[in-house]
Amino acid sequence: MNWLSRTAFRATGVVAAMGLVLAAASPASAQNAIRDTEIEGIIHEWADPVLVAMGLEPTEVEILLINENDLNAFATRGRIMGVNTGLILRTRTANELLGVLAHEAGHIKNRHTLRDGAQGAGMQPMLMTMALGALAIAAGAPQAGAVLLGNSQYFGTLSALRYMTHQEGEADNTGARALENAGESGRGLVSFFENFRSQEVFSDARRYPYFRSHPLSSDRIENLRRFVAEQSNYDRSDSPERVAQHALILAKIHAFMDEPNQTLRDYPESDVSLPGRYARSIAWYRDGQTERALTAVDALLSEQPENPYFWELRGQILFEEGRPAEAIGAHQRSVELRPDAPLLRINLAHALIETHDPARLDQAIAELKRATALENDNTMGWRLLSQAYASQGREGEARLASAEMYFAGGAEVQATQFALRARDMLEPGTAEWTRAMDIVFASGATQQDVDEVDRRNNRRDRGGVIPAG
Secondary structure, X not given: OEEOOOOHHHHHHHHHOOOOOOOOOOHHHHHOEEEOHHHHHHHHHHHHHHHHHHXXXXXXXXXXXXXXXXXXXXXXXXXXXXXXXXXXXXXXOXXXXXXXXXXXXXXXXXXXXXXXXXXXXXHHHHHHHHHHHHHHHHOOOHHHHHHHHHHHHHHHHHHHHHHHHHHHHHHHHHHHHHXXXXXXXXXXXXXXXXXXXXXXXXXXOOOOHHHHHOOOOHHHHHHHHHHHHOXXXXXXXXXXXXXHHHHHHHHHHHHHHOOHHHHHHHOOOXXXXXXXXXXXXXXXXXXXXXXXXXXXXXXXXXXXXXXXXXXXXXXXXXXXXXXXXXXXXXXXXXXHXXXXXXXXXXXXXXXXXXXXXXHHHHHHHHHHHHHHHHOOOOHHHHHHHHHHHHHOOOHHHHHHHHHHHHHHHOOHXXXXXXXXXXXXXXXXXXXXXXXXXXXXXXXXXXXXXXXXXXXXXXXXXXXXXXXXX
């Protein structure tokens, strides 16, 4: 499991524009995003057929894992869904988690955003009430006017909540229809809501964030229950494979997020299940018991030698123990088993770079180029590529990779600065030179801006005085 190496800047900006009707998430939440190829792969395996049934293109929907214990999930413009690890850990079945994902995808499908939504719905009655209050005061009824002014926020909030409830019902129905059309049961969505139905009676301070922005009501749950109960797949249960996948997801999140001692209590050695042994191997590694962790991973690999994530974990343990040369073989094997996974290639490249062996840099660069081609907004991939080029003395390519990193993250000023530096070091007319200029103009600069930079640089080269500003 890796800390966020993709969309770090971009996700922060998008979340800030999130609709009120959707679950709120702060920019800090986006910075708490984590990456895990195994968990992401399982979630997409479950959710992609539902997205297709909803009329969405799965490759255009990004699902972010947020490392926060609060029960929360959200959807934003740009077809991004975020799911807190706290919510995942509170799902009792795979079908419940799939139901939540279908509901959030329903918000995306129905384009429930701030501009179209609750803020506008609440603002209009609030402003009207305030206007009536002002008129009442002007007409000589100050007490009545004061009452109206004092209640304007209440009426605005009430209207916004009605609007939110309406959109939640729309998302429920859209998600439930897509689940049915994908051959899945909608029962998990109902049971998830029922499990937290009591949250509605709590104050906002005690209520989970998810239910502050996804208000529940008896009518809403009952309407959803009737709807899904009529569907042909209502009684379909999770397959044994999916049950096992859900247990593995929970074990892996607990093992990486909880204190090792807590994980070892929750998954004692008497638990000989695969999720239990997986969790203990991670807990031992995080607790500094490296050899014990490696022994546990090797036992898992003896049973599943073709599992790329066991090889990834073995490489991660060795790398973080300061043994990058030994980690290379494990990471290489994980890439061979999952060549389409950019994070696995980045792991391999990172190990190659950290050996500080110049002979390994060409392979590291090749892996990073493949990774960033697969996932061109992966800021970690671009950062490491810049580092590898710089180690080879290829300063132009290094600055171009830095420009790509900032451009992927939405930091346009820095992207332009590095792209201009790269342009001056690259051969004019080459693909790299052209890409540098593409970044400059895509970041908002004009040809006039570029010409002004060139004039200032020429004057500096001639030793001239550059006017302030």
